[in-house]
Amino acid sequence: MQKRVFGRTGRQVGEIGFGAWAIGGAWGRTDDAESMAALHAALDAGLDFIDTADVYGDGHSERLIARVLKERDGPRPFVATKAGRRLPEQVVEGYTAQNLSAWIERSLRNLEADTLDLVQLHCPPTDAYYHPEIFEAMERLVEQGKIRHYGVSVERVEEALKAIEYPGVASVQIIFNMFRQRPAELFFRQAQRRNVAVIVRVPLASGLLTGKFGPDTTFAEDDHRRFNRHGEAFDVGETFAGVPYEVGLVAVEKLRPLVPEGATLAQLALRWILMHEAVTVVIPGARNRQQALANIAAAGLPALPPQTMEAVARIYEQDIKPWVHQRW
Template sequence: MQYRTLGANGPQVSAIGFGAMSIIGFFGPTDDKTTHACLSAARDGGITFIDTAELYGGGRSEELIGQFLKTSPHAFHIASKAGIRVKPQRRFDNSKRYLTEALEGSLRRLGVDHIDLYYIHRRDPDTAIEDMVETLQGFIQQGKIGGYGLSEVSPTTLRRAHAIHPCRAVQNEYSLWTRLPDLGLIRTCSELGVSFVPFSPLGRGMLTDAPAKRAAMVEPDLRISNPRFQEPNLSDNLAVISKFQNWARDNGMNTPTAALAWVLQRGDHVIPIPGTRTAAHLNQWIGASEVHLSDTQIQEIETLLPIGWAYGDRYSPAQNIGPETYS
């Protein structure tokens, strides 16, 4: 496993992190034994950075990580997120009162007194950026978090927040089939010394040797209502991905390793966080940081999967409330 710096003055973490949304059964059924086996495989494979959120299973993801940390207390640098209320109805909240309550809840569930990276899960337009960053800066001064991050934001929001207090990381969706951050966000992160943390770097299970099957998806899997997983888009996407699968095989790699290696080579400040429920799936891509794609291979991938190749929007209109758009 290779290692990278999390933000300008942050800790050294594994070049590949672990996204912990899947461990609560969001993308299919699982159980605590399977989750602990998966987390053990991540630790044993050199992963030292794990990403969770208050939102994931109503805190259940944090609880499972907290249970694991009791047996392996120094396994991971932890990132968590807050900013989305679900009761009495879903809404964004970046107020000091809510974020303070949310952070205390996360610390309790994780069983720690410090979180290395604390993200605003979604920006609340009713809270001034200055007030939001001031709240997060207070958490840093109190020693409760090491640094703050932003999620699904534009380059301009990052610049405004960073000018008040340096941001440690930005987490946005990014992969070979979701390339919006190429329109300035990855470059802005690099310029400011901010880590860029791609979530869903394997295309929500599509950039693999066995792409996700729609028939196996059950609620609350967001892919059910996602345009890219509905026909005729799904079949069209699978046809394109099959060419990439063949390319990976011809180049001595499995598909998720090739897809993740491409993401890793977008910059030394890029730290992807693929997620999975099982150790078996994790072991398929955990070695990607050791793979270096040649300039020729990069160009071949870009020819097979050029920017904008995916059929269908990355979110439905209902799902697309919150992420900032830019062009």
Template sequence: MKTRELGKNGFDVSEVGLGCWQIGGNWGNEIDKKNAFEILNEAIENGVTFFDTADVYGDGRSETLIGEFIKDKGSNIKIATKFGRGANVFPDQYTEKALRDSVEVSCRRLNVEAIDLLQLHCIPSEALLKGDIFNWLRTLKKEGKICHFGASIESVEQGLICLEQEDLQSLQVIYNIFRQKLTSALLPQAKEKGVGIIVRLPLASGLLTGKFNKDTQFLENDHRNFNRDGDAFNVGETFAGLPFEVGVKLSDQLKSYCPDGFSMVDMALRWILDHEAVSTIIPGASSHKHIHNNAAASNLPPLSDELMAELKAFYDNHVHQHIRGVY
């Protein structure tokens, strides 16, 4: 596993990290403690050193499981968590006290003295523009409660707002072959500012595995069922904002672009890593069996310039018009 630096004067992260939303178990099939530990352990054995979670994932269950797991694993693992969607603060009840309380609770769950990276969790643009919350984060950093702060965002506009904060460490973004706008609209600006890029939904909620068909069914409590049209939260968080049936057809078309010896997952993850502004990608995993295949992308050869151009044209000509939601 190769590593990259997360932002200017930041810390090293594995090129492939682990998204821990599913470990929280509040959507889809619940992952019990034994299986959660198997996933986390398999990640470490495959060189993963960066876990991404949030206070609201399973109402704190994801943080708690990670905290129990890392007690005897040393300090090499870096953990990012989030604030902004829980504790009844969304969308306009943000206070310094609520932030402090959330950080204290997250530290207890994670069994840490300070949080490696605290990210604002897709909070409204109005709160980002107001800017008070960044000053509260700076105070917490000075006090040693957090080591770095960043923001998980939903749109280019929000990313550009956050980049005005000179001490911002990272942006977490939705970025994949089906969602390429950021290539020119945000990544160069982040690189110029020395801000790290964390990529969530690298496989577009599984569309880019190539394993779904139009008849694929998801559990009632799976966001790929209840949020496929944005009924619960930003539609971009599910299938990259594509209508499911359209996404399946596009995924089938993409299969012919895979280089010899590459799976769809290989190509999708390698495509992201071939953008040097990216620091790490955080695919989720519902089983430890997924970890090895995801981690292997770090050591795959780069995609050819010709293929990168073809995938850009594929997005421009066939995908972009179908994307829904803020972007």
């Protein structure tokens, strides 16, 4: 797997990482043994970047990662976590230095680490990006040795552009996929100019871009693809990338003929993201070893030809853009 430099940190990471939301919860049934096997398989295959959060399974994802890493020898992968969603209500006033420190202490315990590689503010309210004291509090945590670097996880492009004005922000995590293309218009260029790492989440549009779903697919009660279909629990853009399910299914059928021989639609979707040089690492989820290895294999696909990139752009313009482009 090719390596990319993680922004101004100077550290190199593999271009496919492991998104650990699904192994924590909110994606239906999970099995800890399968989750740990997926992580081990990915690490054995050379993966070296894991993304999690303190609220994934109320810390269960972080603790599973710690268990896996305790079972392994050799270099420790880059582990990124997030903080902020433990607030009962998302208000700027909750992002105090005291709260941030407490959340990070909890993640240190969960991950059994002395220092956290990267802590990302976890989709805070837009107004938070206009409060320098929040970012100053993160700087203090770096000085105290609790975290090495900090970044943000955002919902909107506008939030990303504001965040990278702060010189200490090392990374931005953002939704980007064949169904959410706006970040490539301006944000990617600005991130490159400022040497900020870009972590791409929801690369498969919550599974829509695997091509495995249909009109009759049902999701478990505790799966956000059921309970957050209309943004009932959190930002609707996190579920199917904000695309109405039926609209997404139609677009998926138009994408199928573009899949290279011997590959899957999911691998095409991941390779399409890696065609954008501003992307540092993409973090698809995996709940078993087969999914984890298939994700990593996408990095080995040849570069996509111009006609494929143009076809994806046309499908986005015609089918998807009116639903999502100006919302996020």
